[in-house]
Amino acid sequence: MAGPLAGVKVVEMNAIGPAPFATMLLADMGAEVIRIDRQQSGFLNGDDSVIGRGRRSLVIDPRKPGATDVLLRLIDGADVLIEGFRPGVMERLGLGPEVCIARNPRLVYGRMTGWGQSGPLAQTAGHDLNYLAITGALHAMGHADRPPTPPLHLVGDMGGGAMFLAFGVVCALLEARRSGQGQVVDAAICDGAALLSTMYYEFKQGGQWTDRGENIFDGGAPFYGCYTCADGGFISIGSIEPQFYQQLLTLCQIDDPLFKNQWDRSLWPAQREKLQALFATRTRDQWCALLEGSDVCFAPVLDFSEAPAYAHSQARGAFMDSDGVSHPAPAPRLSRTPAQAGSKASNGQHSEEILRELGLDAAAIAALRETGAIA
Incomplete structure (x- = not known):
């Protein structure tokens, strides 16, 4: 049975961090995803990774002659483009939102960064911990007698980043079906993590939140x-x-x-x-x-x-097994069009297949190999 996003075409510029996880969520829900891979796997979400499930893979180097034209042809037929690079990288590749949306006016252009596309830190390197640090949330985590405890990157990268990117993309897709116009989704981890902290800001303003380690939800309460x-x-x-x-x-x-x-x-x-x-x-x-x-x-x-x-997880089928690796199953549960985890693809596994679907013949594909655009 097809998932709720069946028919939605997504092009993913493979990167590290939350962007691939957001794309996995879309793929689980039935979106058709083509992942643009580099010739070498990326850190943590490269060749044959669980987070890379549900995609087809095209290995192409956008810096080589002819590659940008191929990618633009691919984007022309897409509903969504997702990228997770530092601001300006896609523009330098000739694949910025102005170019892509001008060619494909209905395109939803999802951008995943830590600091956002604008602001004084936009061009600065960072990681989950840093993005969380400026939201107030990190300061509230841990024991009172020591520095804040770095949490797993669930709150920043995955919660404040990937989930908000996926949510923003689906919102923009719904709007595009009504208006016929695409738009840019600027998903910043620091923005999303701050929004996740809304209730705690309310607690603080209401006098219900004091120092770290002295409150209900931070380990201060014995119960x-x-x-x-x-x-x-x-x-x-x-x-x-x-x-x-x-x-x-x-x-x-x-x-x-x-x-x-x-x-x-x-x-x-x-x-x-x-x-x-x-x-x-x-x-x-x-x-x-x-x-x-x-x-x-x-x-x-x-x-x-x-x-x-665990018995409860077993009863709900909360985990699944792929090639001997146990990992969480798709969520949430939809009654009529349930999500389904797709298979994992090796880098470049579908390169020739995708290029032929774009109308490239054997000579054109050979020329791309000659320039080093594809492996």
Whole structure:
């Protein structure tokens, strides 16, 4: 069954970071994607990578004679172009949005950067941690007695970057179907990560957010955090609501008066110390047997090797296996036009096939090989 984006044609200029992940999301939902690869694989998302699933691959060097003309012909028939280079790179290749949209007025031109297409830092190198640092979010992560803890690049690259790029592209596609006009989607990781922090800015302005490590969601609250068990495993507790907190106390047989006032922040350090001592008396599996499935808001903390085998994930088919590699399945779930993970393509696997679809004959393809435009 075709996915919801069936019929949408995407050209992806392969890069590192969140742009390939955003394109994977579109491909999972049924978009037809042609990935423009370099002759050597890129860092982390090169030849035959899981994130590269659902594409066909054309290896072509846009700096070589004849290559730009081929790419423009390919873009002429596309609905979406996605690139993740530093601002100005595509323009220097003759593939900037002004050129491409002039030729293909309905084109949605998705641009993925860390700092954005404009601003004093636009031409500066950076990584997820740096983009997150200027949003206020990084400062709020970690313990009070040490510098902020670098999170996995889920909040910046993948959440603030890839997800917002995919969202912006789909929004622009819907608008283009109504207006017949394409546009540029300027997706900056720092913008998206800042927007993800909206609730925390509201907390701050309402006096509900203080210093790092002293709040509900940053590990300050004893009823919202992770604890070490007797076997060295970890569990997570999220008993925020009073009724869930009361169930935690009941199931764990906690009758210490210290825990009667859940919201007295002055008691939190002592409460956390006692909870840590309690949770250290049993193994992770023993705590699962007692608390899992209750309204305590409980779950074991699983590592990447354990997560795919977890009963809930198994029941939902949350992970899949490709060539012996276990990885997350497409999401979210659509009832009538479900997403489907496509196969992985080696760099250049479909080069000749794609060039012939563009109308190039054997002589033209041979000429491109002669110039080094294609391998």
